[in-house]
Structure formats: C-alpha cells, structure tokens
Amino acid sequence: MNKPLKMTCSMLLIIITVLASMYVHPVLGAPSQEANRILQDSLSMIEIDHEIERISQEQATLLHRQQELQSHLTAQQEQMTLQRNRVGSVLRSYYMGERDKLLSVVLGARSLKQLLSLYDYYLLLISHDQDILQEYESNMRTMRETEKQVTQTALELETIKSNLLEQRKRIVTLQSRVNDGVNSSGDPDTLRELISEMTAYWENIGVYEVNRHFKALAQAMQDLPQFIQQQQGAMITNGKTITINIREADFNRFLKSENELFNHFNFSFKQDRIVVEGQQGTMKLRVEGHYTVENEPQNSILFHVDRLVFNGLELPDTTRNKLERDFDLGFYPQQLISYVQATEVHILAGTLEVQLELSLK
CATH class of the missing domain: 3.10.600 (pyruvate carboxylase f1077a mutant fold)
Structure with missing residues (x-):
C-alpha cells in the first residue's frame, strides 16, 4: 500500500520541479516564451476539450427534452382535435338558439315542481357546456406553451451545435500549432513529456x-x-x-x-x-x-x-x-x-x- 504512494509523491515532485525550472531557464534550447506558448496551447486544448464534453452532454440532455416535448405536443394536438368537435357542438347549440329554446321550455313550466326540475336540468347542461369550454381553453394554453418550449429548445440546440462546432475548430487549430511547435523544437520527445507532465499537474x-x-x-x-x-x-x-x-x-x-x-x-x-x-x-x-x-x-x-x-x-x-x-x-x-x-x-x-x-x- 505504501509503495504506490511513494511513487506518486516522487512523480509529483519531479513534475513540480520541472515546471518550476521552466520559468527560470530556456526549455530545450528554445526561447522560454515559445515553450510557454506551446504549453499554454496544450493547456487550452485540455480545457476546451472539457468544454466540448460539457456541451455534448448538454446537447444530449436538450435533445432528450425536445423529444419528450414533441411527444407531449403530439398527444396534446390529438386531444385538442377530439375536444374541438365537442366545443363546436356546444357553440353551435348557442349559435342556433337551442339553449334559448330550452330556457323557453323552463319558463313555460305548468307547475312549480316542473319548473324546478327543468331549471335544475338547464343549469346542469349550462354547467357542462362551461366545463367543456374551460377545459378546451386550458388545454389550448398548455398546448401553446408546449409549442413555445419546443421552439425554444430547438433554438437552444442550434446555438449549442454552433458552439460545439466552434470549439472543435479551436481544438484543431491549437493541435496544429502544438504539433508544429513540438516538431520544430530541438528535442520533440522531451517537450512532449513536459506537456504530459504539465497536463497531469494541472488536472490533478x-x-x-x-x-x-x-x-x-x-x-x-x-x-x-x-x-x-x-x-x-x-x-x-x-x-x-x-x-x-x-x-x-x-x-x-x-x-x-x-x-x-x-x-x-x-x-x-x-x-x-x-x-x-x-x-x-x-x-x-x-x-x-x-x-x-x-x-x-x-x-x-x-x-x-x-x-x-x-x-x-x-x-x-x-x-x-x-x-x-x-x-x-x-x-x-x-x-x-x-x-x-x-x-x-x-x-x-x-x-x-x-x-x-x-x-x-
């Protein structure tokens, strides 16, 4: 159990020593400014790669959210089609005066008992009509809100895709600069090792x-x-x-x-x-x-x-x-x-x- 720990501490000491020394002496015979630029580009690649991973996860989450919203919207649209027929029937009854005729029947009742019975039936029918209309209006608002969410999610996905492409372009550019810098150095292998050690130091x-x-x-x-x-x-x-x-x-x-x-x-x-x-x-x-x-x-x-x-x-x-x-x-x-x-x-x-x-x- 102690041996791996000693190796880790030893490696960490080497990394810190190398990194500390690179700010005092030229690295690999090249100007320290150029070596720092290569190391900085390498560090930027690591961080941008993490950002790409984050964006990709966000994109996957949004895509799943969009699919769920679209599924909800389809179900709501189907429900609205069925409700539209019921609402149409209610509105036609008012437009054609059918409810007015019913009210006339209520008012023409021959006895108090008949009047009360017909009036209760009339109120029940009117209440049912109102429930249908209110439910339709509520579901319509819900459907429109879902439509907005679907549209907003689509816009966010486009933005994320654009950002993802931009970050990937940056990675390609940085990778090219790092490769050119390493290959043109006096000791590419040692510089690659220094980049690896710097990466481990930053991430750990x-x-x-x-x-x-x-x-x-x-x-x-x-x-x-x-x-x-x-x-x-x-x-x-x-x-x-x-x-x-x-x-x-x-x-x-x-x-x-x-x-x-x-x-x-x-x-x-x-x-x-x-x-x-x-x-x-x-x-x-x-x-x-x-x-x-x-x-x-x-x-x-x-x-x-x-x-x-x-x-x-x-x-x-x-x-x-x-x-x-x-x-x-x-x-x-x-x-x-x-x-x-x-x-x-x-x-x-x-x-x-x-x-x-x-x-x-």
Whole structure:
C-alpha cells in the first residue's frame, strides 16, 4: 500500500520541479516564451476539450427534452382535435338558439315542481357546456406553451451545435500549432513529456487549487454586506442615492479575516478592473476581472473573469466561463438594504464604488 504512494509523491515532485525550472531557464534550447506558448496551447486544448464534453452532454440532455416535448405536443394536438368537435357542438347549440329554446321550455313550466326540475336540468347542461369550454381553453394554453418550449429548445440546440462546432475548430487549430511547435523544437520527445507532465499537474493539482480559492472567495462575498455595514463612512446617502465606497486595503483585510487562503494573495483595485495576484506553494495565480450591474434574474453586481493565469500560463475563456458558472462572486445590494437597487459600479484606483438608488418595487 505504501509503495504506490511513494511513487506518486516522487512523480509529483519531479513534475513540480520541472515546471518550476521552466520559468527560470530556456526549455530545450528554445526561447522560454515559445515553450510557454506551446504549453499554454496544450493547456487550452485540455480545457476546451472539457468544454466540448460539457456541451455534448448538454446537447444530449436538450435533445432528450425536445423529444419528450414533441411527444407531449403530439398527444396534446390529438386531444385538442377530439375536444374541438365537442366545443363546436356546444357553440353551435348557442349559435342556433337551442339553449334559448330550452330556457323557453323552463319558463313555460305548468307547475312549480316542473319548473324546478327543468331549471335544475338547464343549469346542469349550462354547467357542462362551461366545463367543456374551460377545459378546451386550458388545454389550448398548455398546448401553446408546449409549442413555445419546443421552439425554444430547438433554438437552444442550434446555438449549442454552433458552439460545439466552434470549439472543435479551436481544438484543431491549437493541435496544429502544438504539433508544429513540438516538431520544430530541438528535442520533440522531451517537450512532449513536459506537456504530459504539465497536463497531469494541472488536472490533478491546478484545477483543485483554483476551484478551492474561487469557492473560498464566493463564500466570503456572502459576508460582504455585513462587513460594509460595519465600516464607518462606507455608505454615503444623498437624497435617494446611496454611494458605497470599498477601499482596497479594507477589502484585503476583509478577505484575510474570512479565510487564511487569502493571506498569500493581494486584491488590487485598478482603473476599470480588479487584479488578484498571489502564490501558495508551487501555485502562482493571477486573475483579472470587472464588475457589471445586472437586473436579471435579480438586481446584482456580478464579477466577470477577464484573464486567468496559472503558473504563467493563461487559461482559455472556457475555463473562465466555467468558474463564473460554478462560483457566484457577485454582490447583492438588497442583502445590505432591502429597498435599494444597484444602478452603477465603478472600479477606480484603490476604490470600488457602487451607486444605489431607493426602490419601492
């Protein structure tokens, strides 16, 4: 049981050593910039391949959903055809005055007992007519909603297919660039081995560490409203407008108090962007992003990852998008004050500024 563990640790040490050394010395006699480009392309291929797998699964799920909806729609259409005949019969009876004739019979009853009996029958018939019409109307609404869902699913499938094709084209382009770069290097076999080791390091350690730090940040952001309330002068009210100012130093202090992981990282507020840089062990991470005000599905200030650099290698947009999907780094003003709505967000040198307005909605 201990031998495989020792081999794994030994292999991991070799991988880390090789990766650490590649940023200090030229690799295989080639410029380190070119070697990094090949490694970065290889890493992008891995991540885009994961995105292709995700899209393919989503496509299969949507296709199954579309088939189910189409089956429901066919059954509903058949049911509506049968109901249409019943509704037509009811409407014709009113149009031809048959119900009026029945009412005349009721009103022409010769005794109170006969009147009550005929009237009960008349009400029962009218109620039955209304049930048929209401059921038809309800089923028609359901069928139209199903038709919309079928159409929407078809559009989503087309979008997914287009995205899938685009990602596959990117894979082909990257593969060609990697092959050309490897073949033109001084030692293709060694470079391929380095690519393999870098891949293992990213998938076994890198992905876990990046996710761990983003998860910690997402959890910390849940406590940001409470932190803002405790900061004297952080909120300035001017009529119906409330301005929140979060200073860079305060934000770093807040995060470090939330999780010791952030003791190794620094968050910088620069003009129109936030930059996160740090190193923990063998992992170097740099994240650049910005905030936007969104109103759907609710008013919020959402963080968007513009760049993600892991140990000097920039990861593709598919990885950034996945992190945004998996971890909510947003700020929700109504958690701070229930009757406000965010209207603007500005990242200035050293300060994050949020504009809120009173809302009675």
